Amino acid sequence: MRLEDLISSLVDAEELELDNVEIDVDELILELKQSPPMFIPRAKKVLKEKERIKFEHPIKEYKGSIAEVQIGATRSEGGTREKVVKIGGQTTLYQYEGGHKNRPVVSYDVFDLEMPSFAKALREVWQDYWSSPAEWAKEAVKRGADMITIHLISTDPKIKDTSPREAAKTVEEVLQAVKVPLVIGGSGNPEKDPLVFEKAAEVAEGEMCLIASANLDLDYKRVVEAANKYGHNVLSWTSMDINDQKTLNKLLLECGLPKERMVMDPTTGALGYGIEYTFTLIERMKDSALKGDEDLQNPISCGVTNAWAAREAWMNEPRWGPREYRGPLWETITALTVLSAGADVMMMLHPTAVNIVKNVISSKSGEVDSPEFKYEDWLKI
Amino acid sequence: MAKVSPMEIYRLLPGTNCKECGEVSCMAFASALIERKRTIEDCHPLLDEKYRDKRKKLEAILTPPVKEIVIGSGSKAVKIGGEEVMYRHELTYFNPTALFFDVHDEMSSDEISERITRIDHFIITRIGQDLRLNGVAIRSRSGDPTKFGEVVLSVMERTDLPLAICALDPELLEIALEIAVDRRPLIYAATRDNWEKVGKLALDHKCPLVASSPGDMQGLLDLSQDLLDMGLSELVLDIGSYPLGDRYGQMLENLAALRRMAIERNLNLVGFPLIGVPMVAWQIEKDDVKASMMEATLAATQMLRYCDILILHSLETWSILPILTLRQNIYTDPRVPIQVDPGVYTIGNPDEESPVLMTTNFALTYYTVAADLEASKVDCHLIVVDTEGLAVEPAMAGGKLTASLVKDVIVSSKVKDLVKHRKIIIPGMAARISGEIEEATGWEVMVGPLDSSRIGGYLDQNWTVS
Numbered sequence: 001m002r003l004e005d006l007i008s009s010l011v012d013a014e015e016l017e018l019d020n021v022e023i024d025v026d027e028l029i030l031e032l033k034q035s036p037p038m039f040i041p042r043a044k045k046v047l048k049e050k051e052r053i054k055f056e057h058p059i060k061e062y063k064g065s066i067a068e069v070q071i072g073a074t075r076s077e078g079g080t081r082e083k084v085v086k087i088g089g090q091t092t093l094y095q096y097e098g099g100h101k102n103r104p105v106v107s108y109d110v111f112d113l114e115m116p117s118f119a120k121a122l123r124e125v126w127q128d129y130w131s132s133p134a135e136w137a138k139e140a141v142k143r144g145a146d147m148i149t150i151h152l153i154s155t156d157p158k159i160k161d162t163s164p165r166e167a168a169k170t171v172e173e174v175l176q177a178v179k180v181p182l183v184i185g186g187s188g189n190p191e192k193d194p195l196v197f198e199k200a201a202e203v204a205e206g207e208m209c210l211i212a213s214a215n216l217d218l219d220y221k222r223v224v225e226a227a228n229k230y231g232h233n234v235l236s237w238t239s240m241d242i243n244d245q246k247t248l249n250k251l252l253l254e255c256g257l258p259k260e261r262m263v264m265d266p267t268t269g270a271l272g273y274g275i276e277y278t279f280t281l282i283e284r285m286k287d288s289a290l291k292g293d294e295d296l297q298n299p300i301s302c303g304v305t306n307a308w309a310a311r312e313a314w315m316n317e318p319r320w321g322p323r324e325y326r327g328p329l330w331e332t333i334t335a336l337t338v339l340s341a342g343a344d345v346m347m348m349l350h351p352t353a354v355n356i357v358k359n360v361i362s363s364k365s366g367e368v369d370s371p372e373f374k375y376e377d378w379l380k381i
Numbered sequence: 382m383a384k385v386s387p388m389e390i391y392r393l394l395p396g397t398n399c400k401e402c403g404e405v406s407c408m409a410f411a412s413a414l415i416e417r418k419r420t421i422e423d424c425h426p427l428l429d430e431k432y433r434d435k436r437k438k439l440e441a442i443l444t445p446p447v448k449e450i451v452i453g454s455g456s457k458a459v460k461i462g463g464e465e466v467m468y469r470h471e472l473t474y475f476n477p478t479a480l481f482f483d484v485h486d487e488m489s490s491d492e493i494s495e496r497i498t499r500i501d502h503f504i505i506t507r508i509g510q511d512l513r514l515n516g517v518a519i520r521s522r523s524g525d526p527t528k529f530g531e532v533v534l535s536v537m538e539r540t541d542l543p544l545a546i547c548a549l550d551p552e553l554l555e556i557a558l559e560i561a562v563d564r565r566p567l568i569y570a571a572t573r574d575n576w577e578k579v580g581k582l583a584l585d586h587k588c589p590l591v592a593s594s595p596g597d598m599q600g601l602l603d604l605s606q607d608l609l610d611m612g613l614s615e616l617v618l619d620i621g622s623y624p625l626g627d628r629y630g631q632m633l634e635n636l637a638a639l640r641r642m643a644i645e646r647n648l649n650l651v652g653f654p655l656i657g658v659p660m661v662a663w664q665i666e667k668d669d670v671k672a673s674m675m676e677a678t679l680a681a682t683q684m685l686r687y688c689d690i691l692i693l694h695s696l697e698t699w700s701i702l703p704i705l706t707l708r709q710n711i712y713t714d715p716r717v718p719i720q721v722d723p724g725v726y727t728i729g730n731p732d733e734e735s736p737v738l739m740t741t742n743f744a745l746t747y748y749t750v751a752a753d754l755e756a757s758k759v760d761c762h763l764i765v766v767d768t769e770g771l772a773v774e775p776a777m778a779g780g781k782l783t784a785s786l787v788k789d790v791i792v793s794s795k796v797k798d799l800v801k802h803r804k805i806i807i808p809g810m811a812a813r814i815s816g817e818i819e820e821a822t823g824w825e826v827m828v829g830p831l832d833s834s835r836i837g838g839y840l841d842q843n844w845t846v847s
């Protein structure tokens with residue numbers, strides 16, 4: 001037995017009996033008190049506990065914050081919605097920094113027209129509802145819609161040239177059919193859209209819809225005036241250019257749109273077709289906004305449905321595997337990419353994708369418990 | 382080094398502007414160093430003894446806050462980590478997330494063969510790049526050392542892809558390492574319970590090691606410190622993978638926090654690549670399709686939250702394709718526009734009466750136009766002009782889209798042999814040079830819409846051959 005071993009065995013011992021021991025040292029002092037000599041436990045303690053870096057979440061101070069925007073109004077607020085949606089309002093970049101009070105939401109796209117150009121996976125889900133946007137919207141709510149976007153694309157002179165009055169009727173029908181907030185989308189025709197929005201805004205007075213959208217190509221002033229007059233929000237839509245986005249935001253605010261009534265859409269590229277631009281744009285916009293850039297301090301909406309423009313989502317290409325899985329997954333990952341960057345609203349189409357994305361959102365907000373499993377058991381699957 | 386300025390670097394260079402490095406000046410070299418287009422070794426004068434201190438400082442400044450780790454040996458070795466920024470727009474991401482796929486020691490030899498062949502030969506070509514899978518994760522399912530050794534050997538016989546050796550029992554890891562040490566595998570994993578033995582194995586075999594502390598950030602910091610104190614320097618950090626629920630949310634937050642601590646707080650303890658194991662999805666979902674879907678979902682979010690290496694199971698193309706695509710997109714250098722080759726492309730099934738359209742070689746422009754044309758079911762020939770990777774608008778502004786360039790591609794692509802007519806539709810944004818193009822090429826120029834999404838309607842109204 002080495003002396004050190006002997007001494008250390010004394011540390012925890014209450015009683016020590018030496019039997020048949022030869023002690024071969026020059027000098028040995030054994031201080032047998034109630035407790036062993038102090039220097040031994042201390043030496044042991046130093047060995048056991050080294051200087052540890054204590055984990056603390058790396059928190060930052062932010063100068064700016066994102067405006068909180070409410071979409072939809074209840075009866076007491078002048079509308080007829082049973083549910084309203086609040087988005088934005090972040091004061092920090094990450095959730096762990098404590099500044100995220102609202103969760104991102106999903107808005108289902110509904111069209112006022114048959115959509116034969118839909119990918120097969122989408123046709124299968126929605127074609128039974130093509131004849132009635134109201135029925136379509138109802139079904140979308142059943143499938144988890146936080147909001148409904150009614151796209152009035154039939155108003156395009158090149159499509160059906162539906163009159164603004166007629167289009168406004170569709171908006172009314174959808175408002176009556178569902179109790180969630182509404183996004184009112186145009187056809188993208190810069191001459192017609194302001195007229196359509198004016199009528200739609202009027203029939204939806206007080207419902208605090210989101211009018212989608214005002215952009216640099218159309219008479220945005222009229223759009224803002226209609227929104228202000230009838231109490232709606234406006235989507236500020238630009239085409240993948242942060243400076244355009246700042247310019248348009250500024251213009252809309254100058255027209256009198258209150259800051260807490262504006263949502264931005266920097267354009268969503270599909271996975272594989274420019275999503276990296278959108279991803280980075282959103283990150284930059286959030287970053288600048290939180291650093292104090294007042295021209296970018298609004299929640300962000302993303303047209304995730306653009307994912308279906310990617311051929312990988314819809315094309316019948318056996319080498320890529322069954323498209324009934326591929327399509328929804330393509331939309332899912334497009335959504336998760338913009339969500340990860342900081343999107344507040346995702347406009348979507350396929351229920352499988354919506355389910356996954358909504359699950360991710362409630363997981364992130366800690367509302368659902370993780371399934372019981374031991375992580376390291378993946379080694380034994 | 383995320384926030385170093387060229388000036389800071391410049392001060393540590395010889396300052397003679399001798400151009401030996403291939404740059405026009407020391408200042409230019411300083412910028413090239415920051416952008417990782419050059420390495421310190423390119424400046425030969427700096428090797429002189431008198432610059433020793435400066436060189437040391439330079440090396441320290443230029444070491445990325447997330448250490449670069451090499452897994453594997455030979456031409457297929459994969460680099461992970463080496464990252465310098467939190468966000469792409471601050472610079473770029475460097476080493477794409479490595480994708481490893483699993484096999485285990487209770488698979489039949491046929492199954493192993495099949496999986497290895499699939500992993501090794503999987504290739505998808507997108508935007509001119511070959512997208513591939515990067516490695517094989519071999520796990521001990523049986524817990525039997527002999528079996529584990531055998532499967533490692535049989536994988537090594539079938540592929541020279543990088544390997545990850547996965548088990549928590551040091552005895553198993555030792556057997557596998559004895560066999561695979563020359564391949565420089567990644568060892569998975571050291572934990573709070575086994576770290577002394579596994580750390581020693583990594584040290585003795587000089588292999589990178591995963592430090593695993595599922596869900597416990599303090600535990601991960603401590604483990605990393607203990608392993609570094611042992612003398613290890615090549616770690617990969619594992620904070621656990623959770624496909625759903627509150628722990629999934631915490632995982633994402635933890636991954637972001639770890640990267641921020643490494644990059645913005647310079648905390649060396651966590652200055653290492655991060656690993657995710659999306660295949661945990663298979664613990665929860667038994668249905669193949671649902672599990673693959675869940676796995677891909679987890680993989681995507683982990684990749685977006687800084688994971689530098691992932692271990693996956695599903696080898697279905699439909700579930701791998703979006704992950705590979707996302708990786709290609711996110712790791713595209715935002716400073717370099719991606720390009721397609723100039724020339725003539727076929728959309729749909731065009732014939733000699735089909736329209737000829739023109740666009741630029743900026744990849745995103747090209748693919749957007751192509752997708753719009755396909756969506757509107759247009760059969761046509763699409764001519765791509767070499768604008769040095771610029772979209773139409775900036776190319777016009779910068780003089781990179783000119784009539785003579787259009788002429789060049791019309792001639793070199795021999796498009797005139799493909800059609801009877803001599804009409805070309807140019808982007809609305811290039812209207813300004815329509816006259817010049819007519820003059821240079823002799824073709825009739827039609828000015829198309831400003832946005833390619835309207836091309837279908839435009840053609841309906843305007844296109845006739847005669």
Ligand code: SF4
Binds near residue numbers: 394396425
């Ligand atoms: S080789 Fe070195 S000293 Fe010469 S110009 Fe380049 S950086 Fe400057």
